Amino acid sequence: DTAVSQTPKYLVTQMGNDKSIKCEQNLGHDTMYWYKQDSKKFLKIMFSYNNKELIINETVPNRFSPKSPDKAHLNLHINSLELGDSAVYFCASSQNPPGWGNEQFFGPGTRLTVL
Amino acid sequence: QQQVKQSPQSLIVQKGGISIINCAYENTAFDYFPWYQQFPGKGPALLIAIRPDVSEKKEGRFTISFNKSAKQFSLHIMDSQPGDSATYFCAASGIRGSGSRLTFGEGTQLTVNP
Numbered sequence: 001d002t003a004v005s006q007t008p009k010y011l012v013t014q015m016g017n018d019k020s021i022k023c024e025q026n027l028g029h030d031t032m033y034w035y036k037q038d039s040k041k042f043l044k045i046m047f048s049y050n051n052k053e054l055i056i057n058e059t060v061p062n063r064f065s066p067k068s069p070d071k072a073h074l075n076l077h078i079n080s081l082e083l084g085d086s087a088v089y090f091c092a093s094s095q096n097p098p099g100w101g102n103e104q105f106f107g108p109g110t111r112l113t114v115l
Numbered sequence: 116q117q118q119v120k121q122s123p124q125s126l127i128v129q130k131g132g133i134s135i136i137n138c139a140y141e142n143t144a145f146d147y148f149p150w151y152q153q154f155p156g157k158g159p160a161l162l163i164a165i166r167p168d169v170s171e172k173k174e175g176r177f178t179i180s181f182n183k184s185a186k187q188f189s190l191h192i193m194d195s196q197p198g199d200s201a202t203y204f205c206a207a208s209g210i211r212g213s214g215s216r217l218t219f220g221e222g223t224q225l226t227v228n229p
Contacts, residue, residue: 004158041202043159043219056216090158098208098215100147100166106158 003027004107006091012113013081021076021110023091031055031097032074033104034066035090043090049074050097081114088112118142119207121220129228134192136223138205141186145207149217150179150190153202162203163190195227 004025013019025032033056034046047066048056054066063079074091091107098104121138128134140148149164165172165179165188172179178191192199205220 041153041222041224043204043222045216048216092158098147098217100164102147103149103161103164104217106160108156109158 002108004091004093004105006089006107006110008110009108010111010113012115014115015081015083017081018077018079019081019112020078021089021091021112023074023076023107025072025091025093025105025107027093027095027105029093029095029105030071031094032068032071033092033094034074034076035092035106037088037090037109039087047074047076048097055097078112081112083114086112086114118218119205119220121205121223123223124221125224125226127226127228128195130195130197132195132227134195134199134225134227135189136203136205136225137187137189138207138220139185139187140207142207142209142218143186144209145218147208148179148181148188149206150177151204151206151219153204153222155201159204192225195225197227197229200225200227 007022031050033048049068052068065077068074088109088111090109092104094102094104119140150162151159152162153159176193181188203223206217208217209215
């Protein structure tokens with residue numbers, strides 16, 4: 001069983017479109033995250049939810065909107081896609097917010113390409 | 116503001132050699148220092164982690180050395196194997212809380228030649 005799953009694996013779309021990425025974890029964790037990994041492989045947190053409540057909201061354009069319908073799911077909706085949004089997006093989860101002994105489990109990533 | 120600096124950006128070692136990756140941090144409130152390993156096409160996975168109250172932690176061929184006064188920590192991979200070829204990220208976070216987050220280093224692409 002996959003611990004953290006994301007769909008789709010690949011997403012190719014035109015500039016200006018709206019798209020969503022879905023994430024589900026079956027680990028029973030309370031905290032979920034979205035990370036962006038750019039072409040240089042730099043990992044940067046975008047959002048974090050704890051018990052469906054937004055606890056981290058980094059400097060991310062308003063075009064990005066996370067939604068957590070329940071503790072096991074955290075989706076990412078992106079409006080008006082731009083070329084610079086092309087990246088790999090990772091969902092992750094942990095039992096609690098970051099700290100000692102609180103391993104983050106990452107999903108397989110969604111490679112978004114904006115043409 | 117990059118709070119965790121990692122070097123080198125890339126590293127090539129021969130099979131059986133020692134791989135060393137270094138990280139430096141700025142925020143003295145950091146108290147959790149994990150290393151993540153990422154294979155191509157996969158998400159990062161926790162490799163090993165250390166707290167600042169110990170100077171070294173070893174798990175198999177992987178060792179973290181921690182120097183609190185210098186605000187530096189490093190990953191040593193002994194007897195490096197081709198299967199270790201991956202991107203390695205150091206990271207740091209502060210005291211657990213609703214606003215804490217993992218700050219990652221820039222990553223090191225390790226290649227172990229057979």
